[in-house]
Amino acid sequence: MALTDEAIDKIKGMITSGELGPGDRLPKEADLAERLGLSRNSLREAVKALSMIRVLDVRQGDGTYVTSLEPDLLLDALSFVVDFHRDDTVLQFLEVRRILEPSATALATERMSDGDIAKLQNVLDELGTDPTIEALVDNDLEFHRQIAAGSGNAVLCSLVEGLSGPTTRARIWRGLTQEGAAARTREQHQAIVDAIASRQPELARAWATIHVAGVEEWLRRAL
Amino acid sequence: MALTDEAIDKIKGMITSGELGPGDRLPKEADLAERLGLSRNSLREAVKALSMIRVLDVRQGDGTYVTSLEPDLLLDALSFVVDFHRDDTVLQFLEVRRILEPSATALATERMSDGDIAKLQNVLDELGTDPTIEALVDNDLEFHRQIAAGSGNAVLCSLVEGLSGPTTRARIWRGLTQEGAAARTREQHQAIVDAIASRQPELARAWATIHVAGVEEWLRRAL
DNA sequence: TAGACAGCAGTCCTCCGATGTATTTGGGGG
DNA sequence: CCCCCAAATACATCGGAGGACTGCTGTCTA
Numbered sequence: 001m002a003l004t005d006e007a008i009d010k011i012k013g014m015i016t017s018g019e020l021g022p023g024d025r026l027p028k029e030a031d032l033a034e035r036l037g038l039s040r041n042s043l044r045e046a047v048k049a050l051s052m053i054r055v056l057d058v059r060q061g062d063g064t065y066v067t068s069l070e071p072d073l074l075l076d077a078l079s080f081v082v083d084f085h086r087d088d089t090v091l092q093f094l095e096v097r098r099i100l101e102p103s104a105t106a107l108a109t110e111r112m113s114d115g116d117i118a119k120l121q122n123v124l125d126e127l128g129t130d131p132t133i134e135a136l137v138d139n140d141l142e143f144h145r146q147i148a149a150g151s152g153n154a155v156l157c158s159l160v161e162g163l164s165g166p167t168t169r170a171r172i173w174r175g176l177t178q179e180g181a182a183a184r185t186r187e188q189h190q191a192i193v194d195a196i197a198s199r200q201p202e203l204a205r206a207w208a209t210i211h212v213a214g215v216e217e218w219l220r221r222a223l
Numbered sequence: 224m225a226l227t228d229e230a231i232d233k234i235k236g237m238i239t240s241g242e243l244g245p246g247d248r249l250p251k252e253a254d255l256a257e258r259l260g261l262s263r264n265s266l267r268e269a270v271k272a273l274s275m276i277r278v279l280d281v282r283q284g285d286g287t288y289v290t291s292l293e294p295d296l297l298l299d300a301l302s303f304v305v306d307f308h309r310d311d312t313v314l315q316f317l318e319v320r321r322i323l324e325p326s327a328t329a330l331a332t333e334r335m336s337d338g339d340i341a342k343l344q345n346v347l348d349e350l351g352t353d354p355t356i357e358a359l360v361d362n363d364l365e366f367h368r369q370i371a372a373g374s375g376n377a378v379l380c381s382l383v384e385g386l387s388g389p390t391t392r393a394r395i396w397r398g399l400t401q402e403g404a405a406a407r408t409r410e411q412h413q414a415i416v417d418a419i420a421s422r423q424p425e426l427a428r429a430w431a432t433i434h435v436a437g438v439e440e441w442l443r444r445a446l
Numbered sequence: 447t448a449g450a451c452a453g454c455a456g457t458c459c460t461c462c463g464a465t466g467t468a469t470t471t472g473g474g475g476g
Numbered sequence: 477c478c479c480c481c482a483a484a485t486a487c488a489t490c491g492g493a494g495g496a497c498t499g500c501t502g503t504c505t506a
Contacts, residue, residue, distance in 0.1 A: 040462090059487080
């Protein structure tokens with residue numbers, strides 16, 4: 001195994017063993033390199049790899065720190081990975097989203113506070129009568145983000161958000177090519193909010209399933 | 224933004240734009256560094272970060288290549304990330320797994336061939352009467368891996384595998400075996416196989432839910 | 447002719463030492 | 477007491493050098 005990979009494992013070990021905890025500061029580059037038995041350049045490659053997946057937080061002029069290691073922080077590297085996939089694999093992501101999103105919506109129905117639900121309704125209301133495509137996409141992302149956050153599960157929330165990335169492009173296409181898609185999406189969003197507000201998990205789950213399945217079915221035909 | 228991060232974006236752009244496709248070879252370090260306008264050391268940090276998430280495949284003495292970019296390849300970096308989480312966040316991962324695994328099992332019920340099911344049964348049969356902890360863990364991982372693969376969705380398969388991080392699984396298993404729950408787990412595994420073999424998706428889903436929920440409930444009490 | 451071996455070119459791996467840049471900190475002046 | 481600036485600290489980037497590994501080719505041997 002390469003020296004750099006060994007360094008990654010050693011730093012990982014320092015964290016998982018508890019020697020380094022969230023927020024702790026690592027020794028400065030020169031010292032850590034000497035301790036791990038490699039050069040600063042090689043160590044920097046290891047640190048860069050770990051900072052990519054949000055395990056380390058490097059601040060120039062200050063030092064290198066262990067992040068909070070919260071699930072949402074580590075998993076948001078997922079969206080970066082997802083960007084590499086082409087349209088022919090988007091269907092697989094959508095299929096997973098059709099599994100996760102309904103469950104997340106059902107959980108949110110039981111766990112969201114009345115205030116959270118009011119905010120969710122506000123998101124829908126903020127959309128004007130004739131929004132741009134960009135506004136539609138942003139609004140849609142925010143809507144699903146709040147529901148995912150409402151599930152009370154940071155891992156689930158991050159996964160749903162990460163999987164929404166690749167479907168965004170598809171949604172843009174849909175907005176451009178399919179007449180009436182925006183209006184139907186708005187109706188389904190409202191139905192989901194109503195189901196959540198009336199505390200009916202299974203109804204919310206069903207609407208969320210229909211919502212995602214609609215996008216999936218459209219995309220399946222388009223490809 | 225740092226030079227290295229710019230380089231990462233540029234390489235990412237070269238791939239997403241189609242200039243570089245799966246299996247293509249990148250220019251050698253010196254040339255690529257000159258083209259992107261930075262030093263080889265900084266470029267190496269960028270390449271290291273991208274090879275960590277399985278976007279690039281670096282072969283010493285040969286060259287640097289773009290991977291196949293298959294979903295399973297890119298997502299299996301997930302297990303590396305999961306290893307950083309402590310027991311108090313494992314519950315969130317298990318909650319997500321309780322959502323994904325039943326659906327994956329239901330999909331597998333409809334999509335697995337008779338040969339695949341026979342292999343799945345073989346996995347259970349291979350376990351002797353008095354297996355070691357390691358054999359139990361390996362067997363359990365293989366069992367769930369085959370079901371996830373049987374779902375026919377590489378993304379779903381990778382997520383399920385990634386969420387069942389080896390470290391996490393080992394820790395949980397150690398505790399379960401101490402309580403003598405190995406026998407019950409085997410019964411549940413057999414029930415899942417029977418449901419799949421008789422092509423009853425909802426029954427398979429139910430058994431999978433019970434199986435994961437059992438682990439989850441045990442862990443919730445243990446913490 | 448088929449197989450084994452040595453040599454060679456290409457490429458990545460690791461290291462070194464120096465310079466550039468951002469942040470923090472502490473002292474001096476108002 | 478507050479503000480501003482300079483020194484200290486730590487990461488960022490650079491160019492060059494030698495070493496190690498891979499794949500290919502040409503040669504030798506049976």
